[in-house]
Amino acid sequence: MNNTAPIGFFDSGVGGTSIWKEVVQLLPNENSIYLADSRNAPYGEKSPNEIIALSRKNTEKLIEMGAKLIVVACNTATTNAIDFLRSSYPVPFIGIEPALKPAATNSIGKSIGILATKGTLSSELFAKTSGLYASNIHIIEVVGEGLVKLIEEGKKDSSEMETLLRNLLAPMLKAEIDYLVLGCSHYPYLTPKLKEILPESVKIIDSGEAVARQTKRILEKFDLFNISGQVSKHKLFSNSNSEVLANLVGEALNPSIEVSYLEF
Numbered sequence: 001m002n003n004t005a006p007i008g009f010f011d012s013g014v015g016g017t018s019i020w021k022e023v024v025q026l027l028p029n030e031n032s033i034y035l036a037d038s039r040n041a042p043y044g045e046k047s048p049n050e051i052i053a054l055s056r057k058n059t060e061k062l063i064e065m066g067a068k069l070i071v072v073a074c075n076t077a078t079t080n081a082i083d084f085l086r087s088s089y090p091v092p093f094i095g096i097e098p099a100l101k102p103a104a105t106n107s108i109g110k111s112i113g114i115l116a117t118k119g120t121l122s123s124e125l126f127a128k129t130s131g132l133y134a135s136n137i138h139i140i141e142v143v144g145e146g147l148v149k150l151i152e153e154g155k156k157d158s159s160e161m162e163t164l165l166r167n168l169l170a171p172m173l174k175a176e177i178d179y180l181v182l183g184c185s186h187y188p189y190l191t192p193k194l195k196e197i198l199p200e201s202v203k204i205i206d207s208g209e210a211v212a213r214q215t216k217r218i219l220e221k222f223d224l225f226n227i228s229g230q231v232s233k234h235k236l237f238s239n240s241n242s243e244v245l246a247n248l249v250g251e252a253l254n255p256s257i258e259v260s261y262l263e264f
Helices: 017-026 048-064 075-088 100-106 124-133 147-152 159-174 187-197 208-221 242-249
Strands: 007-011 032-036 069-072 111-116 138-143 179-183 203-205 234-238 257-261
Touching: 007 017, 007 048, 017 032, 017 069, 017 187, 017 208, 017 234, 017 242, 032 048, 048 069, 048 075, 069 075, 069 208, 075 124, 100 111, 100 124, 100 179, 100 203, 111 159, 138 159, 147 159, 147 187, 159 187, 179 187, 187 203, 234 242, 242 257
Parallel strands: 007 032, 007 069, 032 234, 111 138, 111 179, 179 203, 234 257
Antiparallel strands: none
16 A cells, blocks of 8 residues: 555545544645535435445545545444445545543533434444443433534524524533533534533533544554655545535645545
8 A cells, every 4th residue: 555645534525524624633744535425415314225335435436546544534424334344345444433432431410412413323333332331321312403404505604503503402401411422523513603502511522533543543553654745635525516615624725625526
């Protein structure tokens, strides 16, 4: 494997760029390719077989484009397809799942909220993680129906988004949670809105930093660090409207970032 080969990322749209940003920040020498499968967003409302098929399609495209490692920057795809991907393809995979363990471990009131997709909350992997780390914790699970759609439409700061979030968070506020776990890679983009609605005492956590650290560990394990000294390049593709993707990653502010449309 060529060490200068890019790290590959895929998500059911633009949300996984929240993960991509953490990895790029921690590993500035690495090249990257990102696939935003916005045409099929959200994955969280699809069946496990559909999610596996889409994950397979994205994986094969990234391998075709030369990815040396693949970050499944989507909670739903990870919880439903990561085992299949690891057993089917030769590249290392890094998944993302809700940060239940730190929330459950550190919660003082033993009441935490998790905002995620239906596909993540109903998965076997999520049930296993909950059983391991949160058996003595009151978890308020809320399906964030409609959130991904609004983010994909570039409406993360809209009044429509605020109204939807207030409705979704109502049961968590009633339960007096002290941690909110963001169980979808789109949701970190809603953190400013969430902080406006939730009490200051509620800590909001996602998986971005943990995924970046794990990516670094895997690169080290397989001796895949890019040590060429060349300026890193980042190519991000959308199979729908690439404008929202470009706005989120700041294409205009960074000449090393290219965002474009791609059929996949």
